[in-house]
Amino acid sequence: MKALVYRGPGILKLEERPDPVVIQPTDAVVRLTTISICGTDLHILKGDVPSISSGRILGHEGVGIVEAVGPEVHDFRPGDRVLISLTTSCGRCSYCRKGMPSHCRSGGWILGNSIDGTQAEFVRIPFADNGLHHLVPEIDDEAAVLLSCNFPTSLECGTMAASVNPGDRVAIVGAGPVGLAALITCRLYSPSEVIMVDLNGHRLQTALTLGATHIVNATGPAAVEAVLALTKGEGVDAAIEAVGIPESFELCQLILAPGGRLANVGVHGKPVSLHLESLWSANLTFTTRLVDASTTARLLRMVRSGQIHPGLLITHRFAFGDILGAYDTFANATREKAGKMVVRVSE
Numbered sequence: 001m002k003a004l005v006y007r008g009p010g011i012l013k014l015e016e017r018p019d020p021v022v023i024q025p026t027d028a029v030v031r032l033t034t035i036s037i038c039g040t041d042l043h044i045l046k047g048d049v050p051s052i053s054s055g056r057i058l059g060h061e062g063v064g065i066v067e068a069v070g071p072e073v074h075d076f077r078p079g080d081r082v083l084i085s086l087t088t089s090c091g092r093c094s095y096c097r098k099g100m101p102s103h104c105r106s107g108g109w110i111l112g113n114s115i116d117g118t119q120a121e122f123v124r125i126p127f128a129d130n131g132l133h134h135l136v137p138e139i140d141d142e143a144a145v146l147l148s149c150n151f152p153t154s155l156e157c158g159t160m161a162a163s164v165n166p167g168d169r170v171a172i173v174g175a176g177p178v179g180l181a182a183l184i185t186c187r188l189y190s191p192s193e194v195i196m197v198d199l200n201g202h203r204l205q206t207a208l209t210l211g212a213t214h215i216v217n218a219t220g221p222a223a224v225e226a227v228l229a230l231t232k233g234e235g236v237d238a239a240i241e242a243v244g245i246p247e248s249f250e251l252c253q254l255i256l257a258p259g260g261r262l263a264n265v266g267v268h269g270k271p272v273s274l275h276l277e278s279l280w281s282a283n284l285t286f287t288t289r290l291v292d293a294s295t296t297a298r299l300l301r302m303v304r305s306g307q308i309h310p311g312l313l314i315t316h317r318f319a320f321g322d323i324l325g326a327y328d329t330f331a332n333a334t335r336e337k338a339g340k341m342v343v344r345v346s347e
Ligand SMILES: NC(=O)c1ccc[n+]([C@@H]2O[C@H](COP(=O)([O-])OP(=O)(O)OC[C@H]3O[C@@H](n4cnc5c(N)ncnc54)[C@H](O)[C@@H]3O)[C@@H](O)[C@H]2O)c1
Pocket: 038, 039, 040, 041, 042, 043, 149, 150, 153, 157, 173, 174, 175, 176, 177, 178, 179, 197, 198, 199, 200, 203, 218, 219, 220, 242, 243, 244, 245, 247, 248, 264, 265, 266, 267, 268, 289, 290, 291, 333
């Protein structure tokens, strides 16, 4: 099969690789139809995720058709159309039983990380009964593929971790696909204001069409000043960090009202400063999270009922042979006016 392979920081190659097969009795092999690229894949490419070794097939987002299952897969059969969750979980270890499958002792986020991922024609999915979701025909591949990672991340690590409540003032720093999905999911909780901060004018315009009340095209002190001006000097009740660099995390700290919550979503490769000298007394809550993908079933119901439209984030579509072009477009989002990339692998 053809697969997108990581060959060290900055280097991706489309290579020929053997088709994956069922190894464990709980495995399934899925033929991919549609895949997408995550901001995390860009962090991997920058060298921010040291667990990834050269030779790894990237990708943790995908939709496809089950090709083969092991004898202990009970809920899926060859031919089933499925959504692949980025989270692999055994369902039995101490972390799974604590409700934290992202830290499963034999899983977690391993797809496209410590095992080969979805940016290929086929992928092996361990613990398939826990990692796959059946798809009904009313949900198309493009809406579904945003539920592998993008929407569960925004809801769990952003909106829910920041405890967004009715009437809250929310700032979301980073208007990439994850930040924009955080905008969509936080609006389900009726905040009074959602301020989107980014340096990409096109993505900020998209945010306005998705219901942002204000946009701030700045970073650093200028962005702090703008957010404080929009909140009468008080700051926001919830700040969602959806970039993954020191500057954006520091910005989030400086725009919180007393009692505020900062939910970090971004994958960070460098240390950041925490300004406890001024924040120790401010009754703040900081959260970090790896997505559990425990909200996928309810997100699927919301897509089906028309409550959310994940496909609105997609701006570019590529054939699998041009996946390197998809990476280039996504990595140059300002120049390319790019939101979410989807890649069609097969029919
Ligand atoms: N915690 C998790 O489990 C998890 C899961 C998935 C993704 N993520 C992370 O979420 C983050 C967002 O993902 P994405 O797909 O939207 O990525 P992305 O790269 O498309 O978006 C990042 C956005 O941040 C903006 N940005 C850059 N510098 C900025 C600054 N100084 N101030 C404000 N905005 C700035 C960029 O213009 C871009 O629009 C990434 O760090 C990704 O790794 C985390």
